[in-house]
Amino acid sequence: MTDPVVLPEFESFGDQTFKGLDNPEVATAATQALLNEERNSGQPVIDSPGENRLTLERGICRGGVWYREAEVRELTGADEEAIAAAGSNSAKVFETLLLRGVQTVGDEPMSQGLASELLIGDREYLVMAIRRATFGNDLEFEELPCPHCEELVDLTVPLDAIPFTRLDDPEQNEYFVPLRRGAVAFVRLPTGEDQAAILAIKGDNVARQDSEILRRCVLRIRHTDGTEVKNPPAVQLGMADRKAILRFLTETQPGPRYADFSFTHETCGKEVPLPISLAVLFRGM
């Protein structure tokens, strides 16, 4: 048996891209609890046909028709090697998972171009489906320390217990966000391509990353007098307006909210935040 691949803590899930991980020490504890867990005995996961299919929130549009059905597959040893070769770069690990684990979206085979076209939330939902196909539906935690009462908790988390945001109208690809002084911003939701552009900005400069996402996703601004500014420079937006738009983009993005998972500890009755990282999802690798 080969040594397990140690995956990096994953900080580029969509809802964390813009606001950072609030609770890094909790994430570390969660990963540790998984590492303590006895590894699976290598029993194959047997899925009934259809379990590797899922319906995306947005999907892709071809010739005016939306395609949302996608199919994933169980990862193999060859995939594991490819993922290990992606090293400690979490964005690269994520991309490798997607490109290898997703078979089709609509009738199209997975490709780099297709992956970059998908909404961040659809990409994250696909990764959840790959996880399910490979290791099953339950995340098992053992001896997770409760931050309130310090008791060690054993916990089973089904993937569908992770909060999930849906789109009201999957085909709506332009939204409006009210700004100060009666202005309105027309925006679109960020995709894999946008996410890659943000992650390419070096030096962890959050303000510059925010500017980049605004530059890409704000289509136009309409002022109260009816004038419209197309592709407004993000640096000219007021701070309150920038925040309002970023909050909207984060809250409206569909898909799993890995960072928002929490559970109630029965012994002490308190809520325990347990952000789910990529390392937690794919701990068997």
Ligand SMILES: [Zn+2]
């Ligand atoms: Zn407790």
